[in-house]
Amino acid sequence: DSQRDIYGNDKMKRLKRSWSKQETWSIATTFPYDDGHRWRKYGHKIIKNAKYPKHYYRCVFRDKQGCLAKKTVQQEDSHGDPPRFNVEYRAPHTCKTINVVFPSVMESAPMEASGHASGSSCSLKLQENHISPLAHAAIEAQDEGLWISELLGSDMVATEPWDLDMFLEDDDGWYNVP
DNA sequence: CCTATTTGACCCAC
């Protein structure tokens, strides 16, 4: 009974709710780039009719700040020499780490993955993706005539002020702006 | 030791 608390809860239904189109967006990369957020993997799944499994990530600060941002990464079936990854984001970050750590995109680019093909088209594509997920969401939202608070539509955004001391207590200072 | 990932079980919608 007490253990069923986890699954019987309606909290689960909130997580399982279908996301509207405006809350999700997807991009394609030639390799899993660093978008400047801290992600924690929580699962992977073999997708039907797909050659490669789908990996599920969530924001590290879900417990501490209630940041509901998630992303999934899946390598596309049609891979030549440069393998393509489809990255799908859900819900912009509400944690305080937005735009703090800037993405060093090419830093961890494995040469072995793409062999010779880590050339101009690769970096060009990645520069497109240099934009942060939140900014990307905001742009799409403005296109629709909405704003982030309307996207989430709840009190999530209204209760933004997080306690900075609490935040620094757990993470010894990767929160630093140059 | 503590934190992050792996991994099978589990849940829900169809």
Next chain:
DNA sequence: GTGGGTCAAATAGG
């Protein structure tokens, strides 16, 4: 029942 998304115990790594 199947397929896709999530949880949490075990495991790996600093």
